Amino acid sequence: MKWIPKFNSSNYLRVIFIIAIFILLFLSSIAYKHNRDLNESSKLLMHTYEINIELERLISAIKDAETGQRGYMITRNHRFLTPYLFSRDKVNTSFIALKKLTADNPEQKKNLEKIYKLIIQRYISFENCLKYSAPETYDKRKLDNHMFGGRILMENIRFKVDEMNDIEKTFLNKSLKKYDQEISLGPILSISLFLVALIFIFLAYRKISRDLERLKIYNKKLLISSGLMAESEAIGKFSTWQWDLDTDKIDYSDNQFRLLGFLPNSFVPNKDSFINFVHPEDKDIIAASIEGIINNKELPFTYYKIILPNNEIRHFKSTGKLLVDQNGSNILLGINFDITDEHLLNIKLQERNNELEKSNKELASFNHVASHDLQEPLRKIQTFISRISEADKAVLSDSAKEYIIKVETSAKRMRVLIDDLLLFSRTNTTKKEFVKSNLNELLENAKSELAVIIDEKKGNLKVTAKLPKLEVIPYQIEQLFINLIGNSLKYSKPQTAPQITINCEEVLSNEYPEIMEQPFKKFYKITFTDNGMGFDPQFKDNIFVLFQRLHSKTDYPGTGIGLAICKKIVENHKGHIIADSEPGKGSVFTVFLPE
Amino acid sequence: MQKNALHILLADDDEDDRLFFKDAFEEVKVQTKVEFVFDGLQLMEHLMNPDTKLPDILFLDLNMPKKTGKECLIEIKKTEHLKNLIIAIYSTSSSDEDIEDTFIEGANIYIKKPSDFNALKKIINEVITLNWHYHTSGLNRDNFLLSLK
Numbered sequence: 001m002k003w004i005p006k007f008n009s010s011n012y013l014r015v016i017f018i019i020a021i022f023i024l025l026f027l028s029s030i031a032y033k034h035n036r037d038l039n040e041s042s043k044l045l046m047h048t049y050e051i052n053i054e055l056e057r058l059i060s061a062i063k064d065a066e067t068g069q070r071g072y073m074i075t076r077n078h079r080f081l082t083p084y085l086f087s088r089d090k091v092n093t094s095f096i097a098l099k100k101l102t103a104d105n106p107e108q109k110k111n112l113e114k115i116y117k118l119i120i121q122r123y124i125s126f127e128n129c130l131k132y133s134a135p136e137t138y139d140k141r142k143l144d145n146h147m148f149g150g151r152i153l154m155e156n157i158r159f160k161v162d163e164m165n166d167i168e169k170t171f172l173n174k175s176l177k178k179y180d181q182e183i184s185l186g187p188i189l190s191i192s193l194f195l196v197a198l199i200f201i202f203l204a205y206r207k208i209s210r211d212l213e214r215l216k217i218y219n220k221k222l223l224i225s226s227g228l229m230a231e232s233e234a235i236g237k238f239s240t241w242q243w244d245l246d247t248d249k250i251d252y253s254d255n256q257f258r259l260l261g262f263l264p265n266s267f268v269p270n271k272d273s274f275i276n277f278v279h280p281e282d283k284d285i286i287a288a289s290i291e292g293i294i295n296n297k298e299l300p301f302t303y304y305k306i307i308l309p310n311n312e313i314r315h316f317k318s319t320g321k322l323l324v325d326q327n328g329s330n331i332l333l334g335i336n337f338d339i340t341d342e343h344l345l346n347i348k349l350q351e352r353n354n355e356l357e358k359s360n361k362e363l364a365s366f367n368h369v370a371s372h373d374l375q376e377p378l379r380k381i382q383t384f385i386s387r388i389s390e391a392d393k394a395v396l397s398d399s400a401k402e403y404i405i406k407v408e409t410s411a412k413r414m415r416v417l418i419d420d421l422l423l424f425s426r427t428n429t430t431k432k433e434f435v436k437s438n439l440n441e442l443l444e445n446a447k448s449e450l451a452v453i454i455d456e457k458k459g460n461l462k463v464t465a466k467l468p469k470l471e472v473i474p475y476q477i478e479q480l481f482i483n484l485i486g487n488s489l490k491y492s493k494p495q496t497a498p499q500i501t502i503n504c505e506e507v508l509s510n511e512y513p514e515i516m517e518q519p520f521k522k523f524y525k526i527t528f529t530d531n532g533m534g535f536d537p538q539f540k541d542n543i544f545v546l547f548q549r550l551h552s553k554t555d556y557p558g559t560g561i562g563l564a565i566c567k568k569i570v571e572n573h574k575g576h577i578i579a580d581s582e583p584g585k586g587s588v589f590t591v592f593l594p595e
Numbered sequence: 596m597q598k599n600a601l602h603i604l605l606a607d608d609d610e611d612d613r614l615f616f617k618d619a620f621e622e623v624k625v626q627t628k629v630e631f632v633f634d635g636l637q638l639m640e641h642l643m644n645p646d647t648k649l650p651d652i653l654f655l656d657l658n659m660p661k662k663t664g665k666e667c668l669i670e671i672k673k674t675e676h677l678k679n680l681i682i683a684i685y686s687t688s689s690s691d692e693d694i695e696d697t698f699i700e701g702a703n704i705y706i707k708k709p710s711d712f713n714a715l716k717k718i719i720n721e722v723i724t725l726n727w728h729y730h731t732s733g734l735n736r737d738n739f740l741l742s743l744k
Binding site: 375376378379380382383384386387411415 | 609611612615618687708709710711712713715
């Protein structure tokens with residue numbers, strides 16, 4: 001499942017979003033606090049300002065009273081007294097306001113009380129001044145005293161008012177300073193935090209768009225591979241299905257419908273729809289295998305038949321597996337193969353095999369007939385001839401004697417033929433036990449087997465390269481050597497001592513077209529070169545055919561089986577044998593044996 | 596004289612072979628008494644009969660009707676009073692399978708029927724003069740098949 005891309009960006013995105021949200025929350029809480037502090041400070045400012053105004057009002061009301069009094073004292077006109085009379089109310093109003101404003105500040109409250117006392121004294125001094133300036137009660141000295149006292153009182157009031165103003169101002173400055181310290185986040189930091197949040201959001205956006213891009217590519221790939229899958233299912237005659245065990249939903253591939261003889265998606269498959277197609281003989285197998293796949297999580301190859309809607313019987317092979325996906329749901333995946341063609345081919349092959357086995361059995365019984373039944377009458381002919389004594393022969397005519405000799409020769413030849421035929425068929429039918437053998441030893445055995453003939457013909461055998469050790473059927477290779485050397489000895493030139501050279505070399509199969517198609521790379525090429533009479537090269541293939549003879553049997557007795565046996569033996573060893581010759585000069589027999 | 600004669604029994608369905616066998620024994624110098632049975636069934640009946648005097652050597656053909664030589668061999672070797680009987684397989688076949696099977700079943704020697712009367716005489720001479728005790732104790736696959744020098 002390597003090809004599934006990893007989309008782990010959801011975690012990545014989550015982290016980015018959380019960070020961005022935290023930054024924004026932080027920024028907004030700072031802004032909120034900032035705002036609140038601003039509000040507080042403006043309230044405070046307002047408060048100071050109000051106290052300031054109210055105090056000024058107080059002063060101006062007293063001054064109004066002072067001015068009015070002075071005007072009256074100079075002009076004695078009552079009109080000038082009006083501001084003086086109103087000033088008391090004004091002073092009271094201001095006082096109430098100030099009392100309210102300073103309610104939370106005990107120090108200011110105390111100051112205010114002092115001012116209050118000073119103002120009362122000031123009014124008392126006003127009254128006294130009015131009293132001693134009146135013509136009826138005029139007293140210059142007292143008036144001067146009170147006027148001067150009023151002046152000092154006024155200064156004291158002013159002083160106190162200034163003091164109060166100063167206290168307010170200091171308090172204001174202190175508070176403002178505190179706020180300034182509290183809102184330590186400067187605008188640059190806020191902006192950079194905001195920018196960081198923005199960058200995070202941008203990163204998230206980029207990641208999303210990249211994933212989308214990748215998703216698009218994988219989607220395309222998925223589309224292509226599902227198309228390929230559908231195509232290969234159709235060509236390969238197989239189909240797939242999925243069964244979600246949790247939701248009980250079954251999906252067939254398009255070809256599954258086709259293999260069942262329907263158009264794709266022409267019905268909605270369910271648990272029982274497939275079993276309905278299965279041949280009644282095999283329903284139990286399929287039911288059991290569905291049980292098995294759920295229990296064992298795997299379905300070994302199951303073979304069964306199904307019946308198509310047109311009553312055609314098809315042979316299926318199925319396998320499946322239980323998968324648990326990322327979300328933990330159990331999904332059965334299955335593949336069905338339509339193996340009808342294979343099955344029919346197999347049946348044909350089986351029939352051929354049976355035929356072959358039958359013919360092999362016939363061959364074996366022929367073997368028995370040849371070895372026993374055919375030999376028996378022959379043996380009797382020979383025995384009866386051997387019973388004709390010399391005395392019997394003496395009374396026979398010359399031609400009768402001749403005939404008896406001919407019967408004897410023919411019987412002998414018949415025996416050789418039967419023996420050779422038996423040897424040939426045994427080369428084919430007996431057990432083929434391959435044993436690692438030293439071919440040099442086998443060659444020595446062959447030489448000693450032929451010792452009499454070699455001696456008789458004064459033959460000379462020369463081995464120019466050592467033979468290898470190979471996995472062979474020892475007695476067959478020995479037979480091969482006997483036949484090839486025997487052949488060379490037999491067809492030697494008259495009056496010339498037979499000279500046979502045996503050579504061996506390692507070759508690669510691709511250098512020789514004869515052995516190119518063999519599944520082995522390396523071969524041993526063993527050559528038997530003689531100086532015999534040779535043969536016409538046009539017969540170089542024919543000489544290996546059973547009963548094919550190039551010479552009359554009177555010149556060279558033989559059955560035409562020896563080289564056919566050689567070919568058979570070499571074929572048993574997955575090798576190859578070829579012959580070549582130049583008449584009058586000699587022949588070369590080449591044996592290729594795989595390593 | 597008759598008492599000391601070597602008692603030979605041949606089980607063979609082939610009339611000609613019985614004739615060759617009889618003639619060959621007549622020409623052999625040793626005193627012998629040759630009897631014949633014609634198939635496997637007759638052989639087993641003969642051997643199982645308590646009145647029968649058991650032969651010194653049984654020559655057993657393999658290819659016989661009703662009961663083959665191999666079946667007879669197995670039966671004889673299973674029968675207590677017969678299992679020490681000296682058995683010479685006397686057959687046309689020289690197939691490795693037949694030789695191997697009869698060796699395993701406990702035959703004492705394997706003779707391939709020769710195609711020459713003189714050779715037959717030689718073989719018979721060889722077999723009846725064989726020291727069976729010595730031959731049997733040293734019997735192996737190589738000397739089981741009788742070969743004439």
